[in-house]
Amino acid sequence: MEVLETRKKNKRRWRYASASSGRMAFGLLLPTFILVGFIVIYPLIAAVRLSFLNYKLTEPGEIHFIFVRNYLNMITDRIFWIAIKNTLLFTFCTVSIGFLLGLFMALVIKELQTKYRSLRALFLIPWVIAGVVIGYLFMYMLDVEIGILNYILKKMGIIESFLPWLMRADLAMAAIIVTHVWNQAPFFMIMLTAGLMAIPEEAREAAYLEGANRFQEFRFITIAYLTNVILISTLLMIIRNFNYFPIIYTMTGGGPGYATTTMVLHIFTTAFEKFNMGSASAIGTTWLFILICLSMLYTRMMKESF
Amino acid sequence: MKKNMLLGVLVIFLVSLSLYAGGTQEPGVTTIRLLNWFSAEDSTRGPVLDVIAHFENENPQIKVDVIDVDFSEHLNQAIIMNNAGDPPDVAAYEGPGAVTLALMGSLASTDDLFSSEFQNDLFKNSYDLTLVKGKHYAIPWAPGPIGFFYQRDIMKRVGLDPKNPPNTIYDFTNAAAKARKQLPEDYVIFQYDTTARVFTFDFTYPFMRAFGAMPIVGDKVDFTSPEIKTYCEWVRSSLENKYFLPGKKMGQFRPLAAQDRLVFGFDGSYLRGIVQSINDKITTEQFNNTWGVAPIPGDKNGKHYSYGGDTGLVVFNSSTHKAAAAKLIQYLVNSDYSLRNFSIFQGWQPATKSALERMPEFNKDPIMVAFIQTVTETVTPLPYRSDYGDIVLPFVKGVQEIITTKRTIDSVLSDVQRQVDAAIKQ
């Protein structure tokens, strides 16, 4: 009798798991498909189509098919290559410095007594503040005349005279990197804290018992357990920095000259300041393609080295 | 629970739809939309809204819906709105804006909208700047040539003669050097716009001309001439010697003038009004005594140049209330109330000859008189063309590169030339 009951239960379980799963899934996913189709898939296809057209908002009568001319113009335009270089440099510096700072913060906070651990939440505030606000705030603090940073640095004797942080090519890049690090390091801190807390004490103690010193333990145990967190958080931030717009737009607008023009800025100016929609779509499609390749490469690379 | 959520979403959509529907229109009232930056700027907002309110009082069937826009964005916004199929009826423009919009086919010609009496009253050299293919497309509101302001007290202090302001650009550079040697670091020697906007090119054009450079002549565009190179060297060395602050808009030097930390200014006749709105302790008399006005230092032959900086108003083709729009424009430009409470108050020059005759106040203002007598005649027209933005923006960005990196000027200019050539071909 009992065997029969269990068999019936198992049958029902199996039915629960697989019956009309396909249809139900379709129903549950339908709203998503509709929304994504309208707001994401359609623009994507439209962008590719636009990239083959000569479409300038300032010449509304002259829209026609020009095949790959937009792409050829893009490749021969030195700004395109400057934007790629700037984006790679900016992303690499921001992510690596942000990661190291976040790791450091996570390690330090972990060592504190539990009651101070709520500081972690307060340290996350730079992450939730709007990009526009951060851009204007740092633009103000880095102002050559009335910016508080110049004043502090001069008072401390670190610089002789006020530096034009946003009007010197090298300094401007440094300025936007520091600003983004201020915004993003807390994200790394939180992710790494969670990762650190998930490391079982036994593994640590086993390492110490085998005679490892602090640094060896860190290298082999801590880092090993953190691999996944490191991979995911750095990938997320790399993608975010490749595409992030508000802070650079409000702080430097891509200037001075083209010193802080990243790819998103370049696409934006081509589309909404030069009003050349076709050209901008060509650059955008190319950029998307580069992004996808880089992400796949990065994921594969990271998985191998660990 | 899901049902409640969906219901909630539906409710929010309906509510927001109704909110968008907006208010109802009264019958018989024409509403015209005015796109401008004066209602967005602190120093001009009160006066301009006041004048518009008076216009509405005198014309009860017309209501004006004022749309703010940032000055730097006014042309872009006008283009975007026009393209979105939703342009305003009237828009304020500066410099090349009218010609750009006219070439896009978005403006109505003013030849047909205004009486010939009014059109003849406008100063011809301003009005003709709006000509495209033989027709006028805008009404000048405030000719705003850029003049040379010199701070008499500071000049005396550093051993320069305030009765003899520098005449050529070379004299000027020497004077700047002399001032810089003796003034502490927080003084800025002169006002110079090195942002990366189309306006920047217009503002700095007189200085290029002072070095003998004419990069755009008809169809020929050459940014690699020795004269342009000399101009770029001058900008670079001026910054290296700390004569001005880099990357600042022209308007960002005005607080410095209000704090008496600026020696030489390059600004319009409206500077006094703005400085007073920043520091209300400066009286008109004080300002007029401290600052003298002369034409922008000229080339080696002493010929002076200036940028017209005309502000004006345009009517869009798609407007269904062109007559009302024309009425508003005429009121703003030439009515006694507007002239008295806005133009004179701001220190603007009038756009019509009759205004000068009707309002003796214009002649009482020494700064205004100096502008009308010495600066206005030095205005040279700018080489506007339909791809103006595509041509001048690479150059102003190049100037930024020159003052912010250590690249050689030749390499920057050749990059600029290549970009410009590519833009022309497209």
Place this chain on the structure above:
Amino acid sequence: MHLGNRTILERIFLFIFVIIFIIWTFFPIYWMISTSIKPTLNIFDLPPKFYPKNPTYEHYVNLQKGSARITIFFMNSVITSTSTVVLSLAVAFPAAYALSRLRFRFRKIISIGVLSIEMFPLVVMLIPLYLLYKKLHLLNTYQGIILAFTSFTLPFSIWMLRGFIDSVPKEIEESAHIDGCSRLQIITRIVFPLTVPGIAATCIYTFLDSWNNLLFPMMLTNKPSMKTLPPGMVLAYVGQYKHDWGGMMAASVIVSIPVVLAFVLVQRYFIEGLTRGALKG
């Protein structure tokens, strides 16, 4: 490792580092707030004062008087952000459930597809979206902005919610099914209540991303009366004549308060939501 095991030297170092981190994190915020209550002339003071000697509310008052019309921007932000949260949640929760619990043919592809949307640069999609909205008269509408926001909040919401749903034990659902509940009842009466912390975390994220977004509302509206706070700030503070730092900082404080407040109230869920995905593996 507790503090007790550390030497005095190490404790001092830790303390110094914590102080440095506190200054690094909070000095800009302090500067923003203190500038917003400084009178304008003091803001241009050289040398700058660290402490506002004559605090004033004038910048905050001007926010409403001037052309900035911050209450309009604020209201637009509230409407668009909360609507986006509701819409995203309503669409993402069923989708996340399907991806988590059901077995069907394209499950893996759809999962990867949803996640890869996160990678798309918004500005690339904005161009055709702008032209599409122009045709459909969706420019300057709340619906347009809400839909645009959903395009990037939806994938992330699905990913997050899926992680939370994964952690609800299947046995609970199975026993409910055996007791006769339909699938729909299971989703609404059992899974949904159990994932409330996850839902809270997802809502906060969606709200954050919508509230702070600059690009979409800036280009999809050109009427100042329809702009949200971020593009409203850009509109109001880049005037030709002078830079109103006091007003800009006051506006910054106003823009930041709702998000910081919401975050502080639910930070536990917020952090849990962030870290859950990382630890999944």
